[in-house]
Amino acid sequence: MNPRRRRLVNRLMSTLSAVAAVATILPLLLIFAFLLYQGASAINIDFFTRLPKPVGEVGGGMANAIVGSIILVGLAAVLGVPLGVLTGVYLAESRDSRLPWTARFLADVLNGVPSIVIGLFVYALLVLPMRRFSALAGAAALAMIMLPIVARTSEEMVRLVPASLREAALALGLPQWKVVLRVVLPTARAGIVTGVMVALARVAGETAPLLFTAFGNRFWHQGMDQPIAALPLQIFAYAIAPYDDWHRQAWAGALVLIVLVFLVSLTARLATRRRVGAMR
Amino acid sequence: MADGILVKGLRAWFGDTRVLRGIDATMAPREVTAIIGPSGCGKSTFVRCINRMHEVVPGARVEGQILVEGHDVYRDDVDPVQVRRRIGMVFQRPNPFPTMTVFDNVAAGLRLGGVRDRARLSEAVERALEQAALFDEVKDVLDRPGSSLSGGQQQRLCIARALAVQPEVLLMDEPCSALDPMATARIEELILELKRDLTVVIVTHNMQQAARVSESTGFFLLGELVEFGQTRAMFTNPRDKRTENYITGRFG
Numbered sequence: 001m002n003p004r005r006r007r008l009v010n011r012l013m014s015t016l017s018a019v020a021a022v023a024t025i026l027p028l029l030l031i032f033a034f035l036l037y038q039g040a041s042a043i044n045i046d047f048f049t050r051l052p053k054p055v056g057e058v059g060g061g062m063a064n065a066i067v068g069s070i071i072l073v074g075l076a077a078v079l080g081v082p083l084g085v086l087t088g089v090y091l092a093e094s095r096d097s098r099l100p101w102t103a104r105f106l107a108d109v110l111n112g113v114p115s116i117v118i119g120l121f122v123y124a125l126l127v128l129p130m131r132r133f134s135a136l137a138g139a140a141a142l143a144m145i146m147l148p149i150v151a152r153t154s155e156e157m158v159r160l161v162p163a164s165l166r167e168a169a170l171a172l173g174l175p176q177w178k179v180v181l182r183v184v185l186p187t188a189r190a191g192i193v194t195g196v197m198v199a200l201a202r203v204a205g206e207t208a209p210l211l212f213t214a215f216g217n218r219f220w221h222q223g224m225d226q227p228i229a230a231l232p233l234q235i236f237a238y239a240i241a242p243y244d245d246w247h248r249q250a251w252a253g254a255l256v257l258i259v260l261v262f263l264v265s266l267t268a269r270l271a272t273r274r275r276v277g278a279m280r
Numbered sequence: 281m282a283d284g285i286l287v288k289g290l291r292a293w294f295g296d297t298r299v300l301r302g303i304d305a306t307m308a309p310r311e312v313t314a315i316i317g318p319s320g321c322g323k324s325t326f327v328r329c330i331n332r333m334h335e336v337v338p339g340a341r342v343e344g345q346i347l348v349e350g351h352d353v354y355r356d357d358v359d360p361v362q363v364r365r366r367i368g369m370v371f372q373r374p375n376p377f378p379t380m381t382v383f384d385n386v387a388a389g390l391r392l393g394g395v396r397d398r399a400r401l402s403e404a405v406e407r408a409l410e411q412a413a414l415f416d417e418v419k420d421v422l423d424r425p426g427s428s429l430s431g432g433q434q435q436r437l438c439i440a441r442a443l444a445v446q447p448e449v450l451l452m453d454e455p456c457s458a459l460d461p462m463a464t465a466r467i468e469e470l471i472l473e474l475k476r477d478l479t480v481v482i483v484t485h486n487m488q489q490a491a492r493v494s495e496s497t498g499f500f501l502l503g504e505l506v507e508f509g510q511t512r513a514m515f516t517n518p519r520d521k522r523t524e525n526y527i528t529g530r531f532g
Contacts, residue, residue, distance in 0.1 A: 095338055164375040168438070171333055172389040173365030173445065182392055186379040 039251030088154025138214025153195025432463025
């Protein structure tokens with residue numbers, strides 16, 4: 001190939017991949033711009049501090065939904081993170097040949113189950129026996145979505161810990177469980193934290209699994225065994241209602257949700273960067 | 281009862297592959313024994329059998345007897361974790377715990393073994409660092425990450441970490457192969473110091489190193505201990521033709 005043609009092809013491919021990179025982030029930028037355009041006018045102090053107004057009245061806010069989302073995601077993390085991290089450690093450390101393979105496969109299947117199906121499952125599992133929609137059921141559904149993500153990323157991170165560190169710890173006379181707890185897990189911590197943050201960001205925006213579980217609520221949080229408001233549910237309810245003011249609030253809610261997810265992702269990034277710096 | 285390390289009929293496998301074919305050897309207490317031989321001859325496996333690290337690899341198996349200070353480390357009622365507390369090990373590449381400070385690295389063995397008393401810990405850490413000839417270099421950076429030290433310092437840190445629990449035996453698996461000549465010289469000096477208190481077994485690819493630091497040498501080839509005896513005798517007048525070929529550089 002002559003040099004001129006090679007340079008030309010090189011430039012063409014560089015441009016193509018740059019265009020692809022821009023095309024990838026373009027949707028996010030467009031969504032953000034559109035949400036700002038549609039929802040910014042409804043963002044004010046009331047939006048963050050007030051309850052929704054009764055049907056037909058203008059004003060009010062989504063404070064209950066913001067708090068509700070934080071409670072749901074927090075409770076889901078309490079349920080899902082320890083179980084997920086322990087599963088990940090098991091998958092990475094177990095010497096058994098059959099169960100880890102099966103568990104890993106099933107975790108991947110669970111990861112692919114549509115979230116509405118998980119919502120229906122929790123409806124049958126918790127909502128029907130308890131005879132009520134509840135924050136607990138909503139959090140359980142979200143935790144089920146988090147589990148495979150946390151488990152698989154934790155597994156990968158634990159696997160990345162060099163064998164030489166395990167050997168050093170074992171040769172020092174530490175029993176296996178202490179090797180995992182005091183050497184392997186601290187070394188893998190940064191990666192595990194990132195995985196957890198990604199899972200949190202993912203479930204914060206889930207709507208479908210909450211429809212039959214958390215259900216939504218127009219009032220403040222009233223207990224774990226009561227229906228609870230959540231941003232995605234509120235957005236859904238307001239978006240399909242016939243009032244312009246509610247539509248504006250739905251856009252604003254979507255904007256707040258995206259900003260929350262953005263903040264969680266950013267925190268994860270910063271937390272990991274600091275850890276890697278300290279390891280050098 | 282015999283002191284030092286006594287190995288009788290030691291055989292080891294990785295899965296179906298036999299890597300050690302009946303080893304008998306005696307390593308005198310408070311002496312340095314060097315293990316030499318070409319790559320893949322089983323010398324690493326041999327030292328890893330002494331502190332029961334061989335069996336950590338899935339599918340690995342050991343048969344035979346190893347007496348360390350008179351105690352059979354392979355008796356049924358012996359806990360490998362206890363064996364490893366009494367036998368320190370230093371690896372080919374320095375492997376300090378990256379999430380721990382210099383101090384915590386050295387204290388790791390004691391702390392994870394249940395010692396909580398701060399004064400006792402600092403005393404033990406200082407003693408181990410002195411013993412590893414590292415204290416003067418790191419006494420002002422004890423709270424920095426262990427991985428911030430240079431390669432040679434990291435390796436001495438790993439030696440200090442192994443010494444902190446006051447083992448009777450120190451196994452060194454090619455401890456200088458990732459280090460420059462200066463750092464290597466320091467470790468060799470250190471080994472000569474250490475043998476006053478403990479029995480040292482060192483695997484090395486470097487025959488000059490074996491000649492410099494050891495009293496006895498074992499030559500391994502294809503899973504067999506071809507020759508074992510006084511280092512000086514082996515390097516000046518090897519009994520076996522294969523040993524002679526190896527140490528004169530005719531193969532390996």
